Amino acid sequence: MNQPLSSAERAKLYISVLKCPVCGGRFDGTNPPNLTCPEGHAFDRAKQGYFNLTTRPVQGHYDKELFTARRNMITDSRLYASLHETIAKIIANRGTVREGERASGGLVVDMGCGEGSHLRGILRELGPSDWLGLGIDLSKEGIRMASRHYADGLWVVSDLAHAPLQDESAQVLLNLLSPANYQEFKRILSPEGILIKVVPGADYLGELRELLHGDSNKRDYSNAKIVALFRRHFSKVEVMHLKYQQRLGADELRDLVRMSPLAWSAEQAKVEAFTSQGSAEITIDLALLLGRHPQLG
Ligand SMILES: [Zn+2]
Numbered sequence: 001m002n003q004p005l006s007s008a009e010r011a012k013l014y015i016s017v018l019k020c021p022v023c024g025g026r027f028d029g030t031n032p033p034n035l036t037c038p039e040g041h042a043f044d045r046a047k048q049g050y051f052n053l054t055t056r057p058v059q060g061h062y063d064k065e066l067f068t069a070r071r072n073m074i075t076d077s078r079l080y081a082s083l084h085e086t087i088a089k090i091i092a093n094r095g096t097v098r099e100g101e102r103a104s105g106g107l108v109v110d111m112g113c114g115e116g117s118h119l120r121g122i123l124r125e126l127g128p129s130d131w132l133g134l135g136i137d138l139s140k141e142g143i144r145m146a147s148r149h150y151a152d153g154l155w156v157v158s159d160l161a162h163a164p165l166q167d168e169s170a171q172v173l174l175n176l177l178s179p180a181n182y183q184e185f186k187r188i189l190s191p192e193g194i195l196i197k198v199v200p201g202a203d204y205l206g207e208l209r210e211l212l213h214g215d216s217n218k219r220d221y222s223n224a225k226i227v228a229l230f231r232r233h234f235s236k237v238e239v240m241h242l243k244y245q246q247r248l249g250a251d252e253l254r255d256l257v258r259m260s261p262l263a264w265s266a267e268q269a270k271v272e273a274f275t276s277q278g279s280a281e282i283t284i285d286l287a288l289l290l291g292r293h294p295q296l297g
Contacts, residue, residue, distance in 0.1 A: 105130025
């Protein structure tokens, strides 16, 4: 196994993949912890350790309560542990496209990382390695929480449509249960890189969906359009399915409701009926869409 990178080496690598969100210039890495481009645009590192590389103020509707619930579900209840394990295996085995060659490391970027728990879980599964994690999200609250809990990654507040990353800088791009920007993904993905997008399957959180929206069109869900669009943008596309159930206790059911957009528009009485169950089996049903850069097509 290779020696893990030192923190100075990590910082240098991180700075080399970022770009100035104003002019696109490279940052000078000689004056850490702050970033300055040749045009003089400067960005301070927040005291929690993240960078805010947005060029205009943003107001997200995702709040601290939601991210705390999400973090509890992902990190403590380990509801997505099988997903993290599966993605780590994909990265370890297929992170490069050259036949017969194992991936040895590189940059793993989570586009729309929220509070960072998925990226953290996946990197933990990868074990000590040369994979560097970088999470991008427009929510400052999410990024702040990520950098507080997972100090060894790099966390950046940014619009996904204008990600402050160099062209072809990511060996692995993740987009987990979060909106995509394929033009930008193609720009950032290295020619030998892999994009892993995760979307819900028809039975994802089916118990919650049925109880809250059993009598409306929100009950049914199909990812067919998303899969078709993905196939149009990327090459060598594979679709993998992951489905399992986990029993959640009362506190966990409350966290599940807090983190699920599905529940935000539901009647309060139905939400209470769901969370007042002592425990319930919950279905995780996901499709993993794997794609390569279209230039390889
Ligand atoms: Zn600049």
